[in-house]
Amino acid sequence: MLPGVVVPSSGLPDVKQGNCCAVTVVNNRAPVAVGTAAVSTAEMCSLGMKGRGVCVVHTYMDNLWAFGDKSGPPSLPDAESVGQGVNGEDYNFDEEEVEEEEVEKCVEEEQISCDTVTDQTCSGFEELSLAEQAEEKGEKSNEEEEGNQDDQKHPQEIMDALLFQCFLHALKSKVKKSELPLLTSTFLRNHMFSCCPSGKQLDIKKSSYKKLSKFLQAMQQQHNLVRVKELTKGVESIVEVDWKNQALRSFSAPEGIDDEAVLMQDGGEGEAPYNPPEITTLYSVSARLGPLFLEANKRKGAVLQPAEVRSIVTEYVKNNELVDENNKNYVTINPTLCDCLLEKSEYQEVQSLKWDDLFSRTLGRMQECYQVVFPGLAPVTRKGHIEPIDISVASRGSNKKVTLIKNLEVYGLDPAVVATALQRRVQASSVLQPIPGSKDKVLVQIQGNQIHQVGNLLLDHYRIPRKYIQGLEKAPKGGKKK
Secondary structure, eight states: OGGGOOOOTTOOOOOOTTOEEEEEETTEEEEEEEEEESSOHHHHHHTTSOSOOEEEEEETTSHHHHTTTOOOOOOOOOGGGTTOSSOOGGGHHHHHHHHHHHHHHHHHHHHHOHHHHHGGGSOHHHHHHHHHHHHHHHTTSOHHHHHHHHHHHHHHHHHHHHHHHHHHHHHHHTOOGGGOSEEHHHIIIIIIGGGSOTTOOOOGGGSSSOSHHHHHHHHHHTSOOEEEEEEETTEEEEEEEOTTOHHHHHOOOOTTOOHHHHHHHHHHTTOOOOOOOEEEEEEEOOSTTHHHHTTTTOOTTOEEOHHHHHHHHHHHHHHTTOBOSSOTTEEEOOHHHHHHHOOGGGTTTOOEEEHHHHHHHHHHTSEEEEEEEOTTSOOEEEESOOOOEEEEEEEETTTEEEEEEEOOGGGTOOHHHHHHHHHHHHOOOEEEEEOTTOSSOEEEEEESOOHHHHHHIIIIISOOOGGGEEOGGGSOOOOOOO
C-alpha cells in the first residue's frame, strides 16, 4: 500500500502499470517482496500516495519461502535506495527469474500438499501459521535442515530475549503494587516500550510469541512471574506479580537506560528533549488610543505588555491630576479619556471611572497580540489570538473513529515526531496529511478515539498548558458497562 512507502529525495523510479518491481525496507536494498506495479509512478503521485502500489506475488516468510532454505534477506545498505518502494533496472532480470522460480515451486508445492495450495490465497496471518507448520515439520527432518531452522530462528530468539528483558525491567522499575490490576495493553504501551534500549525496537510480531497474550501466558506458566486474568470479557489484566521471584530479584537494568533516556524515547524518538515555548499575551496601540499613549511616546502599532499599559495609563492620570479628590478609587474623565474609552451614549452620563474599569477598557480597545519565545531563538510576535492545539474525533468508513490533531507547529512540535510517539503509545497506525489552505501545517490522524493518550502526551511530556489545548473534553468517559 502506498501510504507505507517512503519517497526518497530523488523521487520514485519511473515505472508503468504492470512493470515487474520489488519492495525493499529502509536502509536495505535487498527485496523483501516482488510483484507488479498496480499503477504508474505518475498515478502514484497524482493519488497523493494513497491506495495500492504493488500487486505482491511473492514475499519473505510466505508459503513459497517456507519450502526453501528459510534464509533471511541479505543486508545491502545503499543510501541512494533509502525509501524506494520500487527498484530500478538492476533488479528487473532477477525479479523475472524469481517469478519463473515461483511458478516452478508452486507446481512442486501443489504436488506436495493440496492444503497448502488452497491456503496460498489466505491472509498474511494464515501464511505465517503455515510457515510455523512447515517449521514443525522441519524439526523432524535431518540435521542439516535443523541447522537452517536455527539460522532462521536467530532473529526471533533475539527479539524473544529483548522482550523478556523489557518485561523484567518494567516489572522491577515501573509497575507498582498500587497499580494492580493493570491492563496488559497499558503495561506494554506505558512500561515495556519505555524500557526498550536506545537503538532497538520492541516488536512482538517479530518474536516467536507473535501476540502479547501468548507471551504473558508463557511468563505465567513457565516462570510464574505474573498472573493474568480476564476481568472484563475480551480484556486481560495483570492481577498479581511475584515480586519474590528469583529471576525478577536478580535482574538488573542494562547500562544506558535511565529515566531521561526513557522519556526522550517515549515522546521524542531519540530527539533532543523538548522545551515548551514561553507564550506571552501582548497588546498593540490602536489608532483610537493614540492620544492616550502620545505622552509616553508610544504610537500606533507599538506592542506593549499588560504591565506596561497599566503603568502608562497610571502615569497619564497622575500627570494630568485626574484622580478624584473625594474618592481616590475613581479617575475623572477628561476629553482625551472620553474620546478614547467611552461610547457615544456615555459622553454625557459618565464623569468618572474606577481604576479597574479604566484599565479593562483600555486593554479592550487595544489589538491583542501574542509573543512566542522558543529556547535559543529570537522572540516571534504575531497579531491576534494564538491558535490552540485542536484535537477532534471523526468517523471514517463503517463507523470507524479516528483522532485528528492540528496546530502542533505553532508550539514548535514536529507532527511526525508526535505521530510516532502516539503510534508507540497506542499501537495504532497514524497518517500525516497536509491541511488545505495552509502552507506549513500538517494534520496528524491516528486510529481510534485516542484523546486521552494525546492529552497525556501533550500535558505530561511536552508540558503544553491545558488552556492551549482544545478538545480534551471530547475524550470517552470511563465507566462500567451495564
